[in-house]
Amino acid sequence: MIRFENVGMRYGMGPEVLRDVSFHLAPASFHFLTGPSGAGKTSLLKLMFLANRPSRGLITMFGQDIATLPRKELPPLRRRIGVVFQEFRLLGHLTTYENVALPLKIQGKREAEYRADVEELLAWVGLGDRMNATPPTLSGGEKQRAAIARAVVAQPEVLLADEPTGNVDPEMGQRLLRLFVELNRLGTSVLIATHDRALVESTGAPELVLRDGRLTIRG
Amino acid sequence: MADPLRGKDKAPTFHDEERGPAGALAAMLVETKSVMPAAGATGMSLMLVVAAMCFLATLALGAALSVGGKAREWTNDLSGSLTVEIKPSREMEPEEQIDAVMGVLAETSGIVSATPLSRDDTAALLEPWLGGEVLADDLPLPRLVDIRIEGSAPPDLSALAMEVAAAAPGASLDTHRQWQSEIVNAARSAEWLAYAVLALVAATTVAIVVFATRAGLSANRDVVEVLHLIGARDNFIASEVQRHFLHLGFRGGVIGAGLGAAAFLLLGLAGATGDLYLVSASGIGPEYLPALAVIPFAAALVAVLAARLTVFQTLESML
Numbered sequence: 001m002i003r004f005e006n007v008g009m010r011y012g013m014g015p016e017v018l019r020d021v022s023f024h025l026a027p028a029s030f031h032f033l034t035g036p037s038g039a040g041k042t043s044l045l046k047l048m049f050l051a052n053r054p055s056r057g058l059i060t061m062f063g064q065d066i067a068t069l070p071r072k073e074l075p076p077l078r079r080r081i082g083v084v085f086q087e088f089r090l091l092g093h094l095t096t097y098e099n100v101a102l103p104l105k106i107q108g109k110r111e112a113e114y115r116a117d118v119e120e121l122l123a124w125v126g127l128g129d130r131m132n133a134t135p136p137t138l139s140g141g142e143k144q145r146a147a148i149a150r151a152v153v154a155q156p157e158v159l160l161a162d163e164p165t166g167n168v169d170p171e172m173g174q175r176l177l178r179l180f181v182e183l184n185r186l187g188t189s190v191l192i193a194t195h196d197r198a199l200v201e202s203t204g205a206p207e208l209v210l211r212d213g214r215l216t217i218r219g
Numbered sequence: 220m221a222d223p224l225r226g227k228d229k230a231p232t233f234h235d236e237e238r239g240p241a242g243a244l245a246a247m248l249v250e251t252k253s254v255m256p257a258a259g260a261t262g263m264s265l266m267l268v269v270a271a272m273c274f275l276a277t278l279a280l281g282a283a284l285s286v287g288g289k290a291r292e293w294t295n296d297l298s299g300s301l302t303v304e305i306k307p308s309r310e311m312e313p314e315e316q317i318d319a320v321m322g323v324l325a326e327t328s329g330i331v332s333a334t335p336l337s338r339d340d341t342a343a344l345l346e347p348w349l350g351g352e353v354l355a356d357d358l359p360l361p362r363l364v365d366i367r368i369e370g371s372a373p374p375d376l377s378a379l380a381m382e383v384a385a386a387a388p389g390a391s392l393d394t395h396r397q398w399q400s401e402i403v404n405a406a407r408s409a410e411w412l413a414y415a416v417l418a419l420v421a422a423t424t425v426a427i428v429v430f431a432t433r434a435g436l437s438a439n440r441d442v443v444e445v446l447h448l449i450g451a452r453d454n455f456i457a458s459e460v461q462r463h464f465l466h467l468g469f470r471g472g473v474i475g476a477g478l479g480a481a482a483f484l485l486l487g488l489a490g491a492t493g494d495l496y497l498v499s500a501s502g503i504g505p506e507y508l509p510a511l512a513v514i515p516f517a518a519a520l521v522a523v524l525a526a527r528l529t530v531f532q533t534l535e536s537m538l
Binding site: 049050051071072074075076078079083085089091092093094098102103105106107150 | 445448449452
C-alpha cells in the first residue's frame, strides 16, 4: 500500500533528515512510529501524506510512484489518507462540526448525506456538545479529538497520526486508541507516531523506530 | 430526547448547497459561509473601492450611451433638414425671392416639404439677440426656408445649391453639413472617451481583485495548505474564494450603480431647463436605465473571473 525504498530527504541544502529509509505498510496493518524528538518522525509523516517530496529514493503509494505524479493527480491520493497533524491544523473560522465535515465536503458530498454520520462521530469522541464551537475556544484535548475525527471521518485507507494522544489524559488516550484499532479492524492501515510507551505496549503492534534519520523495525 | 443542536436553527452548516435557480440571485446578495476565510478587515474597504469603481463605471456607461444616442439623433435630424437663406437684395423684393426659390424647390424631387419662415418668425428667432424693439419694419432681414428632405432618396444637394443660387440673388442653400459633422465628431469623441474610461475602470477593478485575491491567499496560506492536504483540488479552493468575490462584486456593483443612477437623476433635475453639456436634459434617457443595471452583474463577473484565474495561478506556484 505504501512502500519506501532507500528514501532520503533534506530541507533545502541542509543535512539529510531521513537516510535510506525502507519499509512497507501492508493494507490493514497497524504500526507505531517512535523515536526521540528530532529523529525525523514528522518529516517521514510529511512524505507519507504527500506534503513533501523525497530528495532521493522511491515512494510508491497505492501502486503509484509519487515522484512522477503530476500535481493534479495528488488530491485523489490524499483523499485516501487521513492525517492527524501534530499541531491539529483545524480551521479557526469554521465550527468543530464544519472542520470535521470538511473532507466529506471536499469530496463533493452533500450535507444531507453526511450530517448524521459526522454528528455521531463527534458524539463518539466526546464533542457532541461542542459542535458549534470554533477551534480557538476548544481546549487542547478537544482540538486533538476534533483533528482525529476529521482524519477518520472519510474512512481513509490509511490513517497517519502525529502524536494523537499527546494532549489527552490516559483514559481518553486509550479511548482514542480503541477508535484507531476499530478503524484498523475495518481495513484501514494505521500508523501512529508517538512518544507514549504505554500506548505502544498496550497493543503489541510492530514499531518503526527512527533514530538519527535511520529506520529500524521492531516487532 | 430531542437534539438541542438541531432544534435551535439549522446551524452548523456551510452554505446552502442545494440552491434553486431562484436562490441563485438571493445567494448573490446574502453571503454564505465559506471554507476560505473572508478577506476580513479588508472586506468592507474593498467593497467601498469596488462600489466607487462601479459608480464611475455607471457614470461612464451612462455618458457613453447618452452622448452616443444624441450623436445618432443629430445625425438623423440634421441630415433630414436643409435651410435656404435668402439675404435681402436690391434687385428683388423679398417675397419675389422666396417665390423664385419655392419654384425651384417645388420642381426638385426628394423634397418632402419646404416652408418659408414668415418675417415674424424670423424676427422671433433674432429677438433674443437684437431685442424686439430694434426690429423696425424697414430693417432688412434675411429670410429662411425650412426644407425637409426624403431621407431614403435625397435630392442632389450640389445641383440644388446651384439652382437655388441662380433662382434669386442672395439665396444660398445651407446643408448644415459642416456644423453637423463637427458636432457629431465632438459627440463621438466624447462617447469613445467615456468607453475608454469604462475600460480603464474595469481594468483597475481587475487589478484590485487580483491584488486582494493574492493577499487573501497568502494571508490564509495555512488554510490553503490544510485544504490541499486533506485532498482539496484547486478548483474547490477557487470556488470558495470566488464566491466571496461574487458577493463583493455584486454588492459593490449594486451600490455603485445605484449611486450612479441617482447622480444622473440629480443631473437631470439640475439641467431640466435644457441640455446640460452633451448629456440630455433628463440626465440620462429612461431608455438607458436598464443598461445601467448591467453594471452589478458585470462587476460580479469581472471579480469572479479575476479571482478565479488568480487563485489557479497562485496555487500553482504555492504548493
